[in-house]
Amino acid sequence: MTRPWLDLHSPDSRASLYLRALRKRTISGSTLPTQGLRCYLRVQPDNLAAYRRLCHFPDDGRLPATYPHVMAFNLQLQLLTRADFPFPLLGLVHLNNSIEVRRPLGGLEGLQVAVWAENLQPHAKGGTFDLVSEASDGLGLLWRETSRMLVRGLTLETSTPAASDTADRPAPTGLVQATRWYADRDIGRRYAKVAGDYNPIHLSALSARLFGFPSAIAHGMWSKAMALAALQGHLPKAGYRFEVEFHKPVRLPAEVVLSATEAGPAGELRLHGQEQRLHMSGRWAAL
Template sequence: MQWQTLDSTPSLLPLYWRAALKRKITGSTLPERGCRCRVHVDPKAVAAYRRVCGFADSPMLPATYPHILAFGLQLQLLTDKAFPFPLLGLVHLNNRIRIHRPLGGVGDVSIGVYAHNLQPHAKGATFDIATVVEDALGLLWEAQSQMLCRGVKLEGQAPNNSVLAPGPLNELTRWKAPTDIGRRYARVSGDYNPIHLSAPTAKLFGFPQAIAHGLWNKARTLAALGEHLPAANIEIDVEFRKPVRLPSEVILRSSAAGSSGEWELKGVGDLQHMVGKWQPIA
């Protein structure tokens, strides 16, 4: 793995321009190169993120917040000339985060991102975006986001990935995903994907309405689970199923609090938007 070390987090606007210009698949192998830099945690930005995602005030960073710190680096990686797939049109299938130590008192951290694990899929190919966050004591937080790129032709059989199937669950709470949540989340995350912003921009990409960001759904769910979850030594997996169209109401059903558990996020007519589980890091 070769690392490109940046002096600061990349500016997003030029990267969005690069993303808009690249519409074709240009290869079928992933570059063995990652991006990394030091990032400062801004308390005001964290507070704005808490408000949008429903997290209570706490000395701990929200479990999903390192994704926000890493977003510019991920965009840099995925819009690089050497990256073979266009960013627009990628589908986020699942996400796993691991919190190794409590996310309290976090100031400056080192963040690295890279892509790996390219595999055939029935609809194209999948790959993982890996994100690693370290502080002065070492590994603090890490994540894997599995992405689908349609239309890629790879040799071999698509693997049978395990599917999360929650057991008996009870309704914990419900909330409304308002029409403007995609724009509000974009302002705190930097993720201005058109499918999330408005019905007209979503229709350009085949969606009848705007849909909520998958990572907003996950963050809002973890905010609602709150005290159910351990603060560290925890792995949190989700599979994104059907998108949450905006506006809509969703229902969170969960197992009891403990070191491990499961949940699902459902919509109207028993539509399953997301399933997830938490457990100690193996």
């Protein structure tokens, strides 16, 4: 399929996008729009520095592999809050995130970013779709992200729900503790200020309770960024995939422990909390 594109000078303001998200509260269809959005986005040095400090990335002249997600976030919001997008943004559940670093992310003033949605599939709790983002420079594709999103309560007239990607995956062996960190009560607000993700479930216990959580929970992409920063020595500068599944949410405040296999072309990781509660699992591999 040749995908139609809408090229933007810049994404709409974040405030207007969140207002659109608040207005849409119900499922309005079961077909994803085919059109994607594209935009050239400049790196904001102050924001990048704040992101590095918050997620513990070194200032090594390269963008952290999770930072293009932050750059693309407003464009993703614009896609997910369009009038032709059938699912409400509030209530979507981020199940899985896979990032591919095709070439080194160094010396960049900006990126040409494209976002679209595809692969609508049945799920035991509703349906899932993939939110795909790509970032390119003048030489071509640099970075690609696929976020698997769950739409609760969606009914699709199709085959039986697909099995979980991790249903048959054996538990990894040879994991050793890589690091641990403490997620304080306001990490959700601090990450939102840098990354733009102001989902109420992350901001305070009061706002989280409105969506069924007893306390605020940490952003999954903050946990992934912290894990990636801690495992930088395990990974090459480019030519790899870093993928995670999100399991039990990290209820704030909390201490978590990151374990991983040894450095190498492929490996696995786990993020656990109290009583060995599994918050995140993942793996990396050479492309």
